[in-house]
Structures are given as structure tokens and as C-alpha cells.
Amino acid sequence: MIKALMARWKQGYRTMEFPSAGLMLPPRGLGLPKLKPGRLEKAAAACPYGALTAGEKPGLDMGRCIFCGACANAAPEAVEFTREYKLCASGRGALVITDEDFRRAESLGAGLRRLFGRSFKLRQVSAGGCAACEADCNVLQTIGWDLGRFGVQFAASPRHADGLLVTGPVTKNMELALRKTYAAMSSPKVVIACGACAISGGPYAGHEECAGIPPEIPVDLYIPGCPPHPLTILDGILRLIGRVE
Amino acid sequence: MKVEHLSGFDFGAAELDPSIFFETAASRLASGGRALAYFALPEGEAHRLVMAVGFDREGRIEVYSTQAYGPFRALTPSFPQLHLFEREIFEQAGLKPEGHPWLKPIRFNTPGAVPGVADYFTVHGSQVHEVAVGPVHAGVIEPGHFRFQCHGERVFHLEIMLGYQHRGLEKKFIGGPDGRSLHYAETLAGDTTIGHGWAYCGAVEALSGVNVPPRAQILRGIMLELERLANHTGDLGALAGDVAYLPAASFCGRLRGDFLNMTALVCGSRFGRNMLRPGGVNFDLDAALIHELKLRLENTFRDVQSAVSLLWETGSVADRFEDTGVVSKEAAEGLGLVGPVARASGVGLDTRRNFSSGPYEGFTLGVSGSGDVYSRAYVRWLEIQKSAELIAGWLDALPAGPVEAECGCLKADSAAVSLVEGWRGQICHFALTGPGGKFRHYKIVDPSFHNWQGLALALRNGEISDFPLCNKSFNLSYCGRDL
Numbered sequence: 029m030i031k032a033l034m035a036r037w038k039q040g041y042r043t044m045e046f047p048s049a050g051l052m053l054p055p056r057g058l059g060l061p062k063l064k065p066g067r068l069e070k071a072a073a074a075c076p077y078g079a080l081t082a083g084e085k086p087g088l089d090m091g092r093c094i095f096c097g098a099c100a101n102a103a104p105e106a107v108e109f110t111r112e113y114k115l116c117a118s119g120r121g122a123l124v125i126t127d128e129d130f131r132r133a134e135s136l137g138a139g140l141r142r143l144f145g146r147s148f149k150l151r152q153v154s155a156g157g158c159a160a161c162e163a164d165c166n167v168l169q170t171i172g173w174d175l176g177r178f179g180v181q182f183a184a185s186p187r188h189a190d191g192l193l194v195t196g197p198v199t200k201n202m203e204l205a206l207r208k209t210y211a212a213m214s215s216p217k218v219v220i221a222c223g224a225c226a227i228s229g230g231p232y233a234g235h236e237e238c239a240g241i242p243p244e245i246p247v248d249l250y251i252p253g254c255p256p257h258p259l260t261i262l263d264g265i266l267r268l269i270g271r272v273e
Numbered sequence: 274m275k276v277e278h279l280s281g282f283d284f285g286a287a288e289l290d291p292s293i294f295f296e297t298a299a300s301r302l303a304s305g306g307r308a309l310a311y312f313a314l315p316e317g318e319a320h321r322l323v324m325a326v327g328f329d330r331e332g333r334i335e336v337y338s339t340q341a342y343g344p345f346r347a348l349t350p351s352f353p354q355l356h357l358f359e360r361e362i363f364e365q366a367g368l369k370p371e372g373h374p375w376l377k378p379i380r381f382n383t384p385g386a387v388p389g390v391a392d393y394f395t396v397h398g399s400q401v402h403e404v405a406v407g408p409v410h411a412g413v414i415e416p417g418h419f420r421f422q423c424h425g426e427r428v429f430h431l432e433i434m435l436g437y438q439h440r441g442l443e444k445k446f447i448g449g450p451d452g453r454s455l456h457y458a459e460t461l462a463g464d465t466t467i468g469h470g471w472a473y474c475g476a477v478e479a480l481s482g483v484n485v486p487p488r489a490q491i492l493r494g495i496m497l498e499l500e501r502l503a504n505h506t507g508d509l510g511a512l513a514g515d516v517a518y519l520p521a522a523s524f525c526g527r528l529r530g531d532f533l534n535m536t537a538l539v540c541g542s543r544f545g546r547n548m549l550r551p552g553g554v555n556f557d558l559d560a561a562l563i564h565e566l567k568l569r570l571e572n573t574f575r576d577v578q579s580a581v582s583l584l585w586e587t588g589s590v591a592d593r594f595e596d597t598g599v600v601s602k603e604a605a606e607g608l609g610l611v612g613p614v615a616r617a618s619g620v621g622l623d624t625r626r627n628f629s630s631g632p633y634e635g636f637t638l639g640v641s642g643s644g645d646v647y648s649r650a651y652v653r654w655l656e657i658q659k660s661a662e663l664i665a666g667w668l669d670a671l672p673a674g675p676v677e678a679e680c681g682c683l684k685a686d687s688a689a690v691s692l693v694e695g696w697r698g699q700i701c702h703f704a705l706t707g708p709g710g711k712f713r714h715y716k717i718v719d720p721s722f723h724n725w726q727g728l729a730l731a732l733r734n735g736e737i738s739d740f741p742l743c744n745k746s747f748n749l750s751y752c753g754r755d756l
Contacts, residue, residue: 031586032520035579039524054534056541056556076452094456096547152413156440158752159415160463160544166413167533170526184411201381201388201437202416205408231456237382237441255463255544 043174047272052111053257058095060112061088061125066105074102091123091227094254116251116264123250133249135270144190144269148180151189153209157196160255161223167258178271186212197225197238210245221247224254276336278628281480284688284705287336294339295346301326302352307609309701311358312716313366320366325690325703329627334690347373354609380436380755389418394432396422408437415751421737431732433725438755446715450477459546462753464504467496467545468695475691476704477551480683487672489553494632495667496545498660501696503532505653509581511745512650516593524580531573553677567668574661581654594647598731598743601644610727611720612698614747616640617648624694649746683710719753
């Protein structure tokens with residue numbers, strides 16, 4: 029027992045402050061992309077996922093982007109990745125970065141915020157990804173991040189959940205299980221698509237084995253990334269329930 | 274035919290007559306060989322069966338192939354390690370292994386297949402009951418279906434039915450390499466990005482004949498060992514959590530993240546995405562980064578030591594770990610288990626030693642155990658210490674020079690076997706090129722493919738309440754197995 033107490037003392041207090049000023053992705057990390065004045069054709073040709081559109085109305089779709097940086101390497105004059113981690117959006121269209129300002133996710137309406145703002149339980153369904161998104165959701169439950177302090181927890185049953193957090197491209201083999209999980213949750217309920225796979229298929233976009241989130245399961249929050257950094261996930265969830273501005 | 278690990282070979286020379294193929298395979302598997310891969314390669318209307326066998330003690334690989342037009346002789350009855358390979362061949366190619374005990378689907382990806390709907394083992398009797406779990410589990414984890422045949426708390430048998438994560442990866446390599454191939458490799462199992470990424474790069478480099486510069490080799494080694502450190506530390510924490518020993522669980526959960534952040538310091542991604550490229554690596558270390566990494570490694574390792582030592586000194590932990598979920602050495606060898614799980618049962622296989630290459634020349638660590646949860650935990654701790662020592666040594670003596678070499682076109686009609694000791698165990702990528710130097714076939718064998726059956730065996734005669742503990746002590750990948 030004394031050794032456990034000594035270890036506790038040595039390990040120290042490790043929960044990070046969040047949000048806090050100056051918080052950024054690591055120096056080599058790829059965060060919010062920025063379109064520069066250069067032409068996008070070369071960058072678009074370098075993207076294996078068709079996330080970039082060149083031409084009159086250029087855009088970079090963060091929902092398809094897996095943040096491999098191939099575009100910025102091919103055409104540094106056209107695309108740049110900043111270290112900004114706040115990438116979440118409320119609408120699918122808002123994930124497309126243009127020369128206009130990026131519109132971050134908005135919080136739920138006042139009614140839902142009153143219900144979920146101080147206690148928000150999520151059921152996570154992993155549906156065909158690589159398990160990296162799951163790992164970065166799990167990490168939020170460690171003492172370093174302490175998701176629970178914000179009133180947010182992952183629940184073991186859909187019956188106990190206010191929200192559904194989906195990861196993976198939703199394989200055909202998981203489609204039914206996802207539908208049943210959603211159906212088992214009581215209303216009102218919100219849906220979060222976490223990671224490029226859940227949003228667009230990600231690296232597996234276009235695979236016949238993948239179905240995607242069915243239209244009957246409307247998404248309220250999109251968290252882009254492959255996988256999203258835990259900072260991005262946490263920011264998105266807290267933005268949704270109105271805990272950060 | 275004998276082939277060299279990580280160098281291209283003439284695939285045509287591996288051809289054998291069907292009768293000789295099965296005789297050879299059986300005699301090699303009976304004399305210390307272990308199946309690295311066994312698959313059906315489409316060839317016009319017919320197929321070709323291809324088997325790669327590894328001889329761990331000698332560090333030797335052999336490859337044989339034969340044409341197959343229909344049913345073929347199952348070797349599973351004599352060599353259980355082939356059971357899933359033969360089921361896979363049946364599911365993918367429709368060739369029936371005659372004599373296989375039970376050809377159940379493994380990925381439910383054939384027309385009309387419904388995931389999880391298959392015949393299961395059943396036990397009958399007035400007081401026997403069945404517990405079914407999944408595909409959606411209570412935690413934030415991947416999907417799979419588990420069925421326990423029980424008598425009271427006692428588990429007669431656990432059957433594990435997977436395939437929910439199947440997203441059609443292998444066939445998407447065909448026609449590559451292209452812009453997506455490396456990303457496929459990196460996301461075969463997200464927590465093994467460096468392991469699978471390296472195996473893929475190794476296969477491409479073997480087929481193009483490029484030599485990876487020494488500095489890049491060492492940088493890859495650093496990243497692979499960081500991946501091992503993160504996952505082993507996380508596993509020890511999860512094991513502590515499952516026996517309700519919260520101090521070690523909390524500390525290790527945080528420390529796992531510190532190792533991931535060290536990975537991100539090098540390449541920007543906590544999982545090592547974008548680090549590797551065929552021919553070398555994308556990121557180099559300067560003096561300041563080396564200094565920072567050494568400092569973080571030292572501090573984090575010290576904290577891991579203090580957190581993990583609590584496990585071995587706490588009676589209630591030892592009581593739950595010891596003699597739980599025993600897998601005997603015979604069972605581990607018979608099933609062809611790999612990785613720390615196999616080493617914990619006394620199987621002397623570590624790719625870093627038995628098939629050493631690159632930064633692992635001269636690697637010597639040998640670990641062993643008695644096959645229980647305690648051994649699987651303790652082996653991880655021994656490996657954590659070794660990984661930290663390796664990284665510290667490499668950071669002190671990083672060779673100068675470039676970090677990438679130009680990787681040209683792949684040789685046509687060639688093949689290569691690439692092995693990497695990922696943190697879960699041996700990863701095998703078997704790449705074949707066609708006449709144009711593009712992938713004609715790409716076979717991936719994740720360590721979990723071998724090891725899931727080991728978990729099923731670990732539960733025999735155990736209690737249902739031991740399942741989470743046994744499961745964490747294996748911590749297998751669903752997506753790596755389902756592909």
C-alpha cells in the first residue's frame with residue numbers, strides 16, 4: 029500500500045488544462061488546412077481521395093482528407109496545414125475549406141443543451157475502421173484528459189446513451205448492428221461521425237464492402253481526421269454541448 | 274524453394290506437382306516449419322495454392338506453389354495451425370479443403386452471407402447455458418461476436434466469430450503500388466501503423482531491389498519500438514484495470530499516451546502515420562529532437578517502471594493473473610501462435626531475432642513463461658525494458674547519411690516475403706507482381722489471424738469472469754484479422 033501511495037506521489041497530477049490558450053498540435057502535426065493563393069491543380073492531382081477541387085471554386089474537403097500531406101508536399105504554394113486542432117463542423121458542407129473563413133461546429137439548440145450540457149453519455153459503435161479513432165476516444169477517458177470532468181462519458185448500453193459516436197466506414201457487415209444500436213437509443217439523441225472513415229469512407233472510400241452511415245441516421249457533428257487528434261475530438265464534443273465557445 | 278527474407282525471388286521456381294506440394298508442406302510443417310502464409314492465387318479460371326513456411330530456429334523461409342482446380346487435400350487435421358488459412362481459401366476461392374473439420378465462414382463476404390450467421394459449437398445438457406456477446410461491445414472497442422458454452426460459471430468452450438471489420442483491403446493492393454497502397458498498409462490495424470507500414474515498405478523495397486540507408490533503418494526501428502512501448506504499456510494498464518487495480522491502470526493509461534506523443538513528435542501523428550515511405554522515411558531527427566526524445570524516454574520509462582512494478586508487488590493482482598487462461602506450449606506451437614502471447618507460452622519466436630534484419634542485427638532478447646495471464650503480462654514488461662534500451666542506444670548512435678533512397682519500378686513476375694515483429698507478433702506480407710511490375714496479388718497475415726484461436730483455448734475450463742482479463746492479455750486486432 030505504501031508503495032502505491034509513493035508511486036501516486038511520484039506520478040503527480042497529470043490532467044491537462046482544457047481548453048487553454050496556445051494549445052496546438054505537435055510541430056509536425058497536420059491540422060486545419062489553409063488554401064494559399066497558388067493554383068490547386070497540382071495539389072488536387074496528388075490527392076488519392078479526391079479531397080481537393082481545383083478551378084473556379086477551389087476547395088479542400090476535410091471530410092475526405094486523411095491528412096497525409098501529399099497535396100502540401102506536391103504544391104506547397106497552394107496548400108498549407110496549420111497546427112490548429114479545432115476542425116469539427118455541424119454540417120457536411122462546412123467541412124470544405126475554401127478561401128472563406130472556416131465555420132466551426134455550433135452547439136445544439138437551447139433545449140438539447142439544457143438536457144445534455146452537464147451530462148452527456150455517448151454510445152460508441154466501431155464499424156469497420158482501423159481502431160485508431162477508437163484508441164483516441166479511449167485516451168480521452170484516461171487521467172491525462174479526464175473526459176468525465178466535463179460531464180461526458182461513454183456508456184456501455186445504447187439505452188443509457190444520449191449520443192451515438194460512430195467510427196469506421198460502416199462495413200456492410202456492421203450496418204445492421206449500427207442501425208439496431210441507433211434504434212435502441214431513446215430520443216432526443218444526437219449522432220457524431222468521428223474520423224474520415226465515418227464521414228466519407230476515408231481510406232476505404234468507394235469500397236463495395238462499405239455502406240457508410242445510412243441517411244436515416246442524421247449526423248449532428250463531424251470530426252475530421254485520420255484519426256482525429258484527441259484534442260479535436262474533445263473540442264468537437266464540448267462545442268456540441270455548448271461547453272466551449 | 275528456399276527464399277531470402279526481404280528480397281525478391283522468381284515466383285515461377287516455387288512450382289511443385291500437386292502431390293509433391295502437399296507431401297512437402299506436410300513434411301516441412303512436421304519438422305519445425307510454421308506456416309507464414311497459405312492462400313489461393315487466382316490464375317485464369319483456376320487457382321494456385323501458395324504456402325510460405327518459416328523455420329524459426331534457422332531463420333529460413335521456403336515457398337511452394339501448385340495449381341489447384343477444385344477440392345484439395347486439407348492439412349488441418351494434422352496441422353491445426355492451418356485451420357483458418359484453409360477456411361479462408363475456401364471462402365475466398367471456393368476451393369474445398371477435403372477433410373477440414375469445419376469450413377465456417379471467416380469474413381462473411383460471399384454473396385448471401387449474413388455476418389455472424391453460421392453454425393456454432395453447441396453443448397447440450399440440462400444445466401448447460403450459452404452466453405452470446407457482440408458484435409457491439411460495452412466498451413469503446415472493435416466489433417466481434419463471442420459465444421460461451423457454459424456450465425455455471427465454467428466455460429467449456431468459447432467460440433469467436435469475426436468478420437464485422439471486413440472492408441476489402443487485400444484486393445485493393447492489386448494493380449498498385451499507387452497513392453493509396455501505403456495508406457492501406459498503415460490502416461490495416463491502426464495501432465500497428467509502423468509494423469504493417471514497414472512490412473509493406475519491405476515488400477516493395479525487396480521487389481524494386483532498393484537498399485534502405487542505415488539512418489532510415491534505425492529511424493524505423495525507433496518508431497517500431499515506440500509503437501511497442503505504447504501498446505505494451507497500455508496493455509499492462511488495461512490488465513490492471515480488469516483486476517480492479519486502479520493505480521497501475523491510471524498511470525499506464527497516461528503513459529501510453531506519452532509514448533504516442535513521442536511518436537507524434539517525430540512524424541506529427543500519434544500512430545506513426547506518414548512516417549514511412551518505400552525506400553526510407555519521411556522525417557529525420559536533428560540534435561534538438563534527439564535530445565528531446567531522450568529526455569522524454571528517460572522520464573516516461575521511469576514512470577512506467579514505478580507504475581508497472583506495483584503490479585508484481587500486489588498480492589491481489591498476482592492472485593488474479595497467476596494460472597488464469599493457461600495456453601500450453603504444445604497448444605501454442607500447434608496453433609502457430611506468434612508474438613508476446615506465444616513467447617509467454619515458451620515458444621521461442623521473435624522476428625527481430627529469428628529473422629533479423631536492418632537495425633535488429635544481433636538482437637538477442639529471449640523471453641519465456643508458463644502460458645498464463647501473468648506470463649503474458651510479464652513478457653510485455655521484459656519487452657518494454659528492451660525497447661527502451663534499444664531506442665536509447667539508437668538515439669545515441671544514429672548513423673549519418675540520407676533517410677531515403679529512390680525506390681524504382683518493381684521487378685515483373687516476382688515475389689517477396691516481408692516479415693516484421695509488430696508489437697502483437699509476426700506480421701507477414703507476401704507480395705506478387707505480374708508482367709508489368711504491378712501487384713498481381715497481395716497477401717497480408719496479421720499476428721491476430723494466428724492468435725484468436727489461442728484466446729479461445731485460454732478460456733477452456735476457465736470462468737466467464739476471466740474473459741476480460743484473458744482478452745486483454747491477448748489484446749488482438751479485429752481489423753487486422755478481418756482486413
